[in-house]
Amino acid sequence: MPETLIPTAASAVPPRASSIRPPRPTPRSRVVGENSTLLYEGGRNRSLYRVVDGCIVLSQLLDDGRRQITDVLGPGRLFGFTVDGRNIATAETLSIARIEPLGDADLNATNPTVASELKTTLQRMQVHATLLGRKTASEKVASALVELARLFNRTGRNGAPARLGFHLHLTRADLADWLGLTVETVSRCLNRFKREGLIDFSHPKTMRVLDPERLEATAGFTRHRTGDAARP
Amino acid sequence: MPETLIPTAASAVPPRASSIRPPRPTPRSRVVGENSTLLYEGGRNRSLYRVVDGCIVLSQLLDDGRRQITDVLGPGRLFGFTVDGRNIATAETLSIARIEPLGDADLNATNPTVASELKTTLQRMQVHATLLGRKTASEKVASALVELARLFNRTGRNGAPARLGFHLHLTRADLADWLGLTVETVSRCLNRFKREGLIDFSHPKTMRVLDPERLEATAGFTRHRTGDAARP
DNA sequence: CGCCGGATTGAGTGACGTCAATTACTGTGG
DNA sequence: CCACAGTAATTGACGTCACTCAATCCGGCG
Numbered sequence A, B: 001m002p003e004t005l006i007p008t009a010a011s012a013v014p015p016r017a018s019s020i021r022p023p024r025p026t027p028r029s030r031v032v033g034e035n036s037t038l039l040y041e042g043g044r045n046r047s048l049y050r051v052v053d054g055c056i057v058l059s060q061l062l063d064d065g066r067r068q069i070t071d072v073l074g075p076g077r078l079f080g081f082t083v084d085g086r087n088i089a090t091a092e093t094l095s096i097a098r099i100e101p102l103g104d105a106d107l108n109a110t111n112p113t114v115a116s117e118l119k120t121t122l123q124r125m126q127v128h129a130t131l132l133g134r135k136t137a138s139e140k141v142a143s144a145l146v147e148l149a150r151l152f153n154r155t156g157r158n159g160a161p162a163r164l165g166f167h168l169h170l171t172r173a174d175l176a177d178w179l180g181l182t183v184e185t186v187s188r189c190l191n192r193f194k195r196e197g198l199i200d201f202s203h204p205k206t207m208r209v210l211d212p213e214r215l216e217a218t219a220g221f222t223r224h225r226t227g228d229a230a231r232p
Numbered sequence C: 001c002g003c004c005g006g007a008t009t010g011a012g013t014g015a016c017g018t019c020a021a022t023t024a025c026t027g028t029g030g
Numbered sequence D: 001c002c003a004c005a006g007t008a009a010t011t012g013a014c015g016t017c018a019c020t021c022a023a024t025c026c027g028g029c030g
Helices: A114-132 A137-152 A174-177 A183-195 A212-221 B114-135 B137-153 B171-181 B183-193 B212-219
Strands: A005-007 A030-032 A037-040 A050-055 A057-063 A067-073 A090-093 A097-101 A153-155 A163-166 A206-211 B006-007 B031-034 B038-042 B049-053 B056-062 B067-073 B090-093 B098-101 B151-156 B161-167 B208-209
Touching: A057 A174, A057 B114, A067 A114, A067 A137, A067 A174, A067 B114, A090 B090, A114 A137, A114 B006, A114 B056, A114 B067, A114 B114, A137 A153, A137 A163, A137 A174, A137 A183, A137 A206, A137 A212, A174 A183, A174 B114, B067 B114, B067 B137, B067 B171, B114 B137, B137 B151, B137 B161, B137 B171, B137 B183, B137 B208, B137 B212, B171 B183
Parallel strands: none
Antiparallel strands: A005 A037, A030 A097, A037 A090, A050 A097, A057 A067, A057 A090, A153 A163, A163 A206, B006 B038, B031 B098, B038 B090, B049 B098, B056 B067, B056 B090, B151 B161, B161 B208
16 A cells, blocks of 8 residues: 555544544645554655644664653654665554645655754754753653643633643653653652642643743753854 | 854864874864864854764753763764754764864755754664663663774774774763763673673773674664565 | 553662772873 | 872762552543
8 A cells, every 4th residue: 555654553543523623634634543553654755744733652662672752743743754765763643643744845854844853853852862861750750741731732712822731642651661761650750749739630641730930940951061053 | 263163172182293194184174172062153054064083972961060962973973953043962072083064065954965964863862762761771881882883993904894992982971971871880881891701991992892792682672663664 | 330451659679879989091290 | 210190990888769569549441
């Protein structure tokens, strides 16, 4: 099946008509079910996709099964980069996701949009490396919450962001694999933050940030020695 | 001083005439001294450089001084990527280094060479994220040795690679900051490997791999679920 | 209601970090 | 060439943060 995106699992969920309303149907955009591994391929070069809606993570495995989630993608992000025709990472959907293949004109990494996405991705990866290598468990979990809140900020019906509530698409295990921790440690941190009034959640996936300042302080701050590239 | 590369430290070492013989002087290539922080900038867009020779690392800091080395660059690699005109990371030389600014035609990220470099860098970052998040201290140190051996493989006078000897440009502290460990742990691992006959070193920076197979086995193996993009 | 996967919680342990003392290098000045 | 100072590396003793193991709880679903 050339040119198609091939989910391995249950996949291709026919969305209950109400739950997803196509936000102005994009040419050839597709809906993929939760928990599918995306073996995106595509004859010639058709490997780049844009996340329109939902949450997709990129991951790698060690041969004994240890998993590292290397990036968490939300609306707008691209995935499917290749080196020598091989995908760089495995992509999995953590929610029903809508994705859209990039048009032929955009497939090339020399496309400005793609090039720019590559650079910001690189930057995110570097910040995450610092988190993985140098932050404590609490700092890691706090950082994750800050980032996910930004990424999946629930917009109220008026279009304005609701008061810092967001849907956590990741399970505790996913968070652990993203942050280089164990499920138990993630759980303990989250519940400590809850006791301390930084966040709140009744359902494990429905997060609300109560004290953004203190949460961000707990997350720590990344900098690097100066270096404006263009200018004064 | 527009358009120049500005080292902060002692810098601009006038190389003792013998120690560096320009390998056919590249247009506008420069020699930078050891242990300089490179505040590369450059009026318009002049921010991309290629490492011709030597070792340069990219790093980030947390506000309390914890450091993470996000990438180690050897001959051929590019550095100086920017997002919104800001450098993504700080670059420091770990040896006397020869670098070469990319020509005007190449400055843009849409240049195929640059785009391709961005992708392989992204891939390296992902593999390193897995190392940081999921590998043990021993696996980390072994992985580092394997990678650095490849990167700085000392070529014998006949041009063929000498028997797995290489110069370790990083100090124990640099290794620690790259691998997310402490100096002491790095040192213990290295000396254990030495006792076990995997490697040897008399001088702390002069490494030799004695048993490549066992070293690579100790390093562990990264994979990710399949996914040829362009395909049979 | 009973099952099952995810999440929480507690108790105990171990890998790696911290602290401190010693040794090995490197460079400088006499 | 040697003395000395300063930094890097090693090594040991000890402490702790996060992992492991295990029990329990909770929520969604047949």
